[in-house]
Amino acid sequence: xxxxxxxxxxxxxxxxxxxxxxxxxxxxxxxxxxxxxxxxxxxxxxxxxxxxxxxxxxxxxxxxxxxxxxxxxxxxxxxxxxxxxxxxxxxxxxxxxxxxxxxxxxxxxxxxxxxxxxxxxxxxxxxxxxxxxxxxxxxxxxxxxxxxxxxxxxxxxxxxxxxxxxxxxxxxxxxxxxxxxxxxxxxxxxxxxxxxxxxxxxxxxxxxxxxxxxxxxxxxxxxxxx
Numbered sequence: 491x492x493x494x495x496x497x498x499x500x501x502x503x504x505x506x507x508x509x510x511x512x513x514x515x516x517x518x519x520x521x522x523x524x525x526x527x528x529x530x531x532x533x534x535x536x537x538x539x540x541x542x543x544x545x546x547x548x549x550x551x552x553x554x555x556x557x558x559x560x561x562x563x564x565x566x567x568x569x570x571x572x573x574x575x576x577x578x579x580x581x582x583x584x585x586x587x588x589x590x591x592x593x594x595x596x597x598x599x600x601x602x603x604x605x606x607x608x609x610x611x612x613x614x615x616x617x618x619x620x621x622x623x624x625x626x627x628x629x630x631x632x633x634x635x636x637x638x639x640x641x642x643x644x645x646x647x648x649x650x651x652x653x654x655x656x657x658x659x660x661x662x663x664x665x666x667x668x669x670x671x672x673x674x675x676x677x678x679x680x681x682x683x684x685x686x687x688x689x690x691x692x693x694x695x696x697x698x699x700x701x702x703x704x705x706x707x708x709x710x711x712x713x714x715x716x
Contacts, residue, residue: 496619501626502626508630513598516631521632524639525648529580530587530591530631537569541601541620545609546615549561549610603619637688
């Protein structure tokens, strides 16, 4: 796979959240606002890049019997480092994400990319794959978080100071009063329904593109030559 194919695979064709449906627990539970989604998405991206880096460096030299155990330890160490850093510098966001921040360890996306791709590829491709898959998961989180926050709270980008610092206090927009919001959108069942609608819309668009491509393809011309 070249660099363009790796990026296309992570962002679109094999998007972890919208195509592979990996990491659904944080995707549904934490994405009730753009701030939470962005914070967890960036943390996951950082852990994914770090684990791919180590997997590419040491994976080819590890015996098959211990390789998965080593990768799990590496992922746990990276998640612990991210959690401690967030607790020190962004305590508000750390408290908002709660248990779902250390649960990044259980995200099967990270272990699967380290084992199935990074450990079998050169370092640049492994790093690019980590960034592409992490960015794809981040995009899915932020999209779902934006929709849920807008429908449930009437706001967009509220609380970004938890991630970006006090200078961004009040940076979001209040589109309509919070009392008029749809409370169901902020609950995990609402996230499940909205994710299903997003998947249905994506599948419908993909099917429409296939129909358009088939309609624009030249028809087979029979050979009438003697």
